[in-house]
Amino acid sequence: MKSQSNRRNSQNHGQIKKAFWSNALGWLFSLRSMPVLTLLAFLGPVLAGLVSTLLPAFGFLPVIGSTELNYEPWNELFNHPALPKALLNTLFSGLAATILSLILAICFISAWYGTRSFQRVRRILAPILAIPHSALAIGLAFLIAPSGWIVRLFSPWATGWETPPDVAVIHDPIGLTLIFGLIIKETPYLLLMMIAALDQSEAKQRLCLARTLGYKPVAAWVKAVLPIIYRQIRLPIFAVLAFSLSVVDVALILGPTTPPTLSILVLRWFYDPDLSYRTLAAAGAVLQLFVVIGSIALWRFSEILLGKITKQWLVSGKRAFYETAITRLSSTGIKLVIIVFFGSLISIVIWSVTRRWRYPDALPSVWSFQSWSSNFDNLFWTSSTTLTVGIASAFIAVVLVIACLENEKRRGKTTGSGALWLLYFPLMIPQVSFLFGVQVVAIKLGIDGSWLSMIWSHLLFVLPYVFLSLSDPYRCQDDRYISVALSLGVSPAKAFWQVRLPMLVQPIFFALAIGFAVSVAQYLPTLFAGGGRFATLTTEAVNLAASGNRRVIGVYALLQALLPLLIFCAAFWLPGLRFRNRQSLKEN
Structure with a gap:
């Protein structure tokens, strides 16, 4: 009897175990x-x-x-002579690129939404976003360097430069070229996110209602639409901010070098042959994380503060908001972004099939596929x-x-x-x-x-x-x-x-x-x-x-x-x- 009972218990246990794994596998797939x-x-x-x-x-x-x-890695990090300037470069380039990209995107969509110009810009957003950041950064360097294509097109007949000017355009010490390169990529991305948010909300109806009440295009968009869709584009903005503060490939190509941004400094420590630098690099990486978290918190606080400051203006009933200035500036800004983007691509194409291109010739004197x-x-x-x-x-x-x-x-x-x-x-x-x-x-x-x-x-x-x-x-x-x-x-x-x-x-x-x-x-x-x-x-x-x-x-x-x-x-x-x-x- 006892052996039969043990056998039944063993069979029941086996059936339960089999059922458990069967249910687990069924759920897994x-x-x-x-x-x-x-x-x-x-x-x-x-x-x-x-x-x-x-x-x-x-x-x-x-x-x-x-x-x-x-805490030795942190002591070593905070005593590193390159850290203060690297932090400053990181914060300046990251915050400036994000703020300027967002302002340009908001200004353009508010002034030109619904027009033929806006539809033409919308059609070329996908190609701009498809190009990797580093490829665009290389093309931008080819375009605006002291010996770049722009200088070659205007030299020496307009500039008088027989030799390239001694100006630190690429790798400039404060990161202006890095900021410009980020703006070219991030503005189209934010525009696309805003368009997607418009299609998902009642923003179009609110915009139409504001226009029927006599509001000019920019004022109607900023007052009636932006407060509604901003909640939907907040996460993309944070992603742009985090990327701009910690970008590596674009910073290597366009950013300052003495010292570089914090992300480049950390990367150098990670790949230093001396393994003792790994702890210093890890501390720098955690500091980079704190910089991004602190910047996002600062951005969120600024949102709240700006909302309170502009609350009275939003309900003031004013029908216009610098319409002419915003329309012209946004049009110029977007045109500049598009021209520089395609100019960068053309520069890459030309250099890839160049055999001889002496300064200040506008085009190569000898073309060749030898590099390929x-x-x-x-x-x-x-x-x-x-x-x-x-x-x-x-x-x-x-x-x-x-x-x-x-x-x-x-x-x-x-x-x-x-x-x-x-x-x-x-x-x-x-x-x-x-x-x-x-x-x-x-x-x-x-x-x-x-x-x-x-x-x-x-x-x-x-x-x-x-x-x-x-x-x-x-x-x-x-x-x-x-x-x-x-x-x-x-x-x-x-x-x-x-x-x-x-x-x-x-x-x-x-x-x-x-x-x-x-x-x-x-x-x-x-x-x-x-x-x-x-x-x-x-x-x-x-x-x-x-x-x-x-x-x-x-x-x-x-x-x-x-x-x-x-x-x-x-x-x-x-x-x-x-x-x-x-x-x-x-x-x-």
Whole structure:
């Protein structure tokens, strides 16, 4: 009897264990698990990276024999002679670039919204955003350097300069060129975020009502629309602020050098051959995080203060707000941004096919593809790595985002503002503050310098942009199509594959293109996760930017810019080709 009872208990235990694992595996591969798994894959490395950076910042780094927590790295950091100027450069360039980009975006959209000029600008936002920051920075350096294309076009007949002027335009000590380069990229991004916010709210109705009450365009937009949409663009503004304060690749190409910004200083310490600098670098990375958090808190306080100061003016009833001045200045500013952007691209193209271009000739005297042919092997391998990592990370991000959004649809629940904060979390943290820690974790897991580590590190930054680009089209799709399919006896899975996905093919391809462009632009994740074993077009272009060979730099920068543009063209062309006989699907 006792043996039979033990046997039954053993069988029951086995059945319970089998049922448990069956339910666990069923949940793991179900749609309900996707948000949790996505957050774990997305936020887990970031949090682990922060912790792994924080410990060395307080002296705990067993690899160099330091096993006790102490404040020595901070004492060394605060006593470093380059720190005060590096902090000043960081704060000035980051805050100035963010403020000026936001002002220009607000002024332009308030003065020109709804006009043909605005529609023309809107059509070229995607190409501007597709170009990686570092490629644009290289083109800008080619354009405005003392021996750059602008000086060559006006010399010597207009300037009298037979030799390049001795002026520190690139790497100027206060970072004006760095600020200008950031404005060219961040203004279109903020414009796009404002346009998206306008499409999602009652802002258009409020704008129309204000205009019917006699308000001029700028006053109507600033008083009736801006207070409504600002809450929706606050997180993108914070992301721009964090990026501008901690950017590395653009600062390496355009920023001050003696001393550099804080992020460049920290990067130098991380890669110093003396391992004792790792604790100093970790302390600098944590300080960079505090700088970003403090700047965001200061920005939020300024929002509240500005809201109280302007409250009386908002309800004063004044129908105009510097209409002529804002209209002219915003038009000039946007035109300058666009002209410099395309001028930078043309400069890259010219240098990539130049054999001889002596100063002050306006154009090369000898053209050649020698720079392409002599670097073909390295270009092939770096392009292959860029394509592989970019396509893989973008595809994984799209799959995860679609799974999460489909789970929303089937459960009838939409994520709130808290989910958006989680999405923007990696974008509002300086990369240098947690990527070193991510590298430490990858080493402990044995995946450092592997394809998995590379794709995973890129995914951290690709996924937020893919979600933001795909969430609105997915959520706005009419669910009655699915209801009709279900009423005809089709399973939910079959309705998803045969009804929902074909109708969302254009937004999905667009999200893939955005994810790929974001991956191509990643510099620090490739350095830290690649472990020196992988080279992408971005890392090669930034590393070559310090050399004097503009021809080779132009080749890498041009290819770095072309790949995202080609993917965007394919994203627009392929859905139209696939559904060329179905006009409604082509328009979705």
